[in-house]
Amino acid sequence: xxxxxxxxxxxxxxxxxxxxxxxxxxxxxxxxxxxxxxxxxxxxxxxxxxxxxxxxxxxxxxxxxxxxxxxxxxxxxxxxxxxxxxxxxxxxxxxxxxxxxxxxxxxxxxxxxxxxxxxxxxxxxxxxxxxxxxxxxxxxxxxxxxxxxxxxxxxxxxxxxxxxxxxxxxxxxxxxxxxxxxxxxxxxxxxxxxxxxxxxxxxxxxxxxxxxxxxxxxxxxxxxxxxxxxxxxxxxxxxxxxxxxxxxxxxxxxxxxxxxxxxxxxxxxxxxxxxxxxxxxxxxxx
Amino acid sequence: xxxxxxxxxxxxxxxxxxxxxxxxxxxxxxxxxxxxxxxxxxxxxxxxxxxxxxxxxxxxxxxxxxxxxxxxxxxxxxxxxxxxxxxxxxxxxxxxxxxxxxxxxxxxxxxxxxxxxxxxxxxxxxxxxxxxxxxxxxxxxxxxxxxxxxxxxxxxxxxxxxxxxxxxxxxxxxxxxxxxxxxxxxxxxxxxxxxxxxxxxxxxxxxxxxxxxxxxxxxxxxxxxxxxxxxxxxxxxxxxxxxxxxxxxxxxxxxxxxxxxxxxxxxxxxxxxxxxxxxxxxxxxxxxxxx
Numbered sequence: 001x002x003x004x005x006x007x008x009x010x011x012x013x014x015x016x017x018x019x020x021x022x023x024x025x026x027x028x029x030x031x032x033x034x035x036x037x038x039x040x041x042x043x044x045x046x047x048x049x050x051x052x053x054x055x056x057x058x059x060x061x062x063x064x065x066x067x068x069x070x071x072x073x074x075x076x077x078x079x080x081x082x083x084x085x086x087x088x089x090x091x092x093x094x095x096x097x098x099x100x101x102x103x104x105x106x107x108x109x110x111x112x113x114x115x116x117x118x119x120x121x122x123x124x125x126x127x128x129x130x131x132x133x134x135x136x137x138x139x140x141x142x143x144x145x146x147x148x149x150x151x152x153x154x155x156x157x158x159x160x161x162x163x164x165x166x167x168x169x170x171x172x173x174x175x176x177x178x179x180x181x182x183x184x185x186x187x188x189x190x191x192x193x194x195x196x197x198x199x200x201x202x203x204x205x206x207x208x209x210x211x212x213x214x215x216x217x218x219x220x221x222x223x224x225x226x227x228x229x230x231x232x233x234x235x236x237x238x239x240x241x242x243x244x245x246x247x248x249x250x251x252x253x254x255x256x257x258x259x260x261x262x263x264x265x266x267x268x269x270x271x272x273x274x275x276x277x278x279x280x281x282x283x284x285x286x
Numbered sequence: 287x288x289x290x291x292x293x294x295x296x297x298x299x300x301x302x303x304x305x306x307x308x309x310x311x312x313x314x315x316x317x318x319x320x321x322x323x324x325x326x327x328x329x330x331x332x333x334x335x336x337x338x339x340x341x342x343x344x345x346x347x348x349x350x351x352x353x354x355x356x357x358x359x360x361x362x363x364x365x366x367x368x369x370x371x372x373x374x375x376x377x378x379x380x381x382x383x384x385x386x387x388x389x390x391x392x393x394x395x396x397x398x399x400x401x402x403x404x405x406x407x408x409x410x411x412x413x414x415x416x417x418x419x420x421x422x423x424x425x426x427x428x429x430x431x432x433x434x435x436x437x438x439x440x441x442x443x444x445x446x447x448x449x450x451x452x453x454x455x456x457x458x459x460x461x462x463x464x465x466x467x468x469x470x471x472x473x474x475x476x477x478x479x480x481x482x483x484x485x486x487x488x489x490x491x492x493x494x495x496x497x498x499x500x501x502x503x504x505x506x507x508x509x510x511x512x513x514x515x516x517x518x519x520x521x522x523x524x525x526x527x528x529x530x531x532x533x534x535x536x537x538x539x540x541x542x543x544x545x546x547x548x549x550x551x552x553x554x555x556x557x558x559x560x561x562x563x564x565x566x567x568x569x570x571x572x573x574x575x576x577x
Contacts, residue, residue: 033374087321087324243410265410270403
C-alpha cells in the first residue's frame with residue numbers, strides 16, 4: 001500500500017511516528033501551508049528579536065513609552081473583558097432563559113462585531129461617542145469625554161470582545177439541566193441563592209474562558225481602537241499602534257521587540273484558554 | 287415558550303412546575319431591559335449610525351462618493367483580496383480538517399490550537415511578521431530585490447496578510463461537522479470500490495457542505511474587512527494599495543467623513559449579509575461556536 005488514504009482503518013493501528021515516512025497528501029498540504037504562512041513568519045520574528053542583545057531587548061521592551069502602552073492595552077482590555085463578563089453572561093442568560101419579542105434578531109446580531117470590519121466599527125464608535133455624537137453629546141455635559149481618550153479605547157474593546165463571552169456562555173447555559181435549579185427551589189432557596197450557589201459555580205470556568213477569549217481579542221485589536229483613540233503617548237496609545245509607529249520609522253528592532261511581547265502574551269493566553277476549557281469540561285463528566 | 291424550556295416567568299397558570307420561593311415577576315423584565323440597553327449602547331446605536339451618517343445628505347452625494355476613482359479602486363482590491371485568499375484557505379482548511387478529524391493521534395489538541403493561532407495573534411503583529419520576512423531588510427528581502435519582486439507595500443503582501451488572518455475559519459467550521467458525520471459512509475464507498483477523489487466529491491463534500499459554506503462566508507467577511515494586518519504591509523497608498531477598510535480610515539483622517547461613511551455602509555452591508563447567511567447556515571448545521 002503505497003498511496004495511503006487517511007481514512008483506512010488499518011492506519012490507526014500504526015503509531016504516528018512510523019507514518020511520518022508516508023505522510024498522506026492532506027497532511028503535506030496542511031503542514032506545508034502552516035509552515036509557509038505561520039511557522040516561518042513566527043520563527044523569523046523570534047530570530048530577528050534574538051539579534052538584539054538581551055540587555056537592549058529588555059531596555060526596549062520596558063522603556064517608559066512601551067510600559068505606558070502595555071498599561072493602556074492590558075489594563076483597558078482586562079476592564080473591557082471583565083465588564084463584558086458580567087453583561088455578556090447576563091445577555092446569554094436572557095437569550096437562553098427568557099422569551100421576548102425580537103429575540104431571534106437580537107440573538108443573531110450579537111455576532112455583529114465578528115462580521116463588521118474593524119475600521120467601520122472604529123469610525124462609527126468614534127462618531128457616536130464624540131462630543132457631538134449621539135451618545136457622546138449626552139455624556140459631554142457630565143464632563144465625560146469618550147472618543148479620543150482611553151475611555152474610547154475601552155468602548156472599542158468592549159464592542160469587539162462582547163460576542164466572545166456571550167457565544168461561549170450561551171451553549172453551556174443551554175445544556176445546563178434545569179432540574180438542579182428546580183431542586184434548589186424545592187429546598188427553599190431563593191432565586192438569588194439559586195443563582196449564586198447552583199448556577200454560577202459550574203458556569204464560572206466557562207465565563208472565565210469567554211473573558212480570556214475576549215481579553216485576547218481586545219489586546220490584539222487594532223482597527224477600531226486606532227480610530228477611536230487619539231494615539232497620544234502615555235495617554236491612550238495602545239501597543240499595536242506603537243508597533244505600527246515603530247515600523248513607520250523603520251525601527252524594525254523596536255517594532256519586533258514589542259511585537260514579541262504581544263505575541264508571547266497571546267501564546268500564554270492561548271494556553272490559559274485551553275486550560276480553562278479543560279477545567280470547564282470537568283463539570284460535564286459529573 | 288415551550289414547556290421544556292422553563293423560565294423564571296411567574297404565570298399563575300403553570301402551578302405544576304417548581305418555582306422559587308420568592309418568585310419575582312419583574313426580574314426577567316429588568317434583566318431583558320439591561321441586556322438590550324447594553325447591546326444598544328455598544329452595538330445597535332453605532333450600527334444604525336453608519337447608515338444614517340452615510341445618507342445624511344441624501345442619496346445623491348452618497349452615490350457620487352461611491353463613484354470616486356479611489357473608492358472604486360479600493361473596492362476592486364478588496365474583491366481581489368477575497369477572491370485570492372478564499373480558495374487558498376479553503377484548500378488548506380479542507381485538508382487540515384480531513385487530516386485532523388479522521389485521525390486520532392497524540393498532540394491533536396496542540397495541532398488544533400496551532401490552527402487557531404492566527405486568531406490570537408494581533409493583526410499588527412501578523413503584518414509585522416510578513417514585513418520581517420519579505421521587507422527590504424527581511425529574510426527574503428535581498429533575493430526579492432534581486433529578482434525585482436515587490437511584496438511589501440504591494441498587492442502580494444496584502445494577499446499574504448489577508449490569507450493569514452482568515453486562515454482558520456474553514457478548518458474550524460468543517461472539523462466538527464466531519465467528526466459528527468463519521469466515516470462509515472466513506473468506508474462503505476471505499477468497499478464499493480470508489481477512489482479517494484470520488485469519495486470526497488460524492489460522499490464527504492455533500493455532507494459537510496453547510497459547514498464548509500459557513501466557513502467560507504466567515505473567511506470572506508474577515509478577508510474583505512481586515513484592517514490591521516493589511517494596513518501594516520500595504521503602505522496605504524491611495525489608488526494603489528488601499529483596500530476598502532483602509533479607504534474608510536484614510537477618508538476619515540482626511541476629514542472626508544461622508545466618503546468614509548459611504549464606504550463604511552458597503553462594508554456594513556457585507557456584515558449584514560454575513561450575519562443573515564450565518565443564521566441560515568447555523569440552523570442547517572446546528573453549530574454554534576465562537577467565530
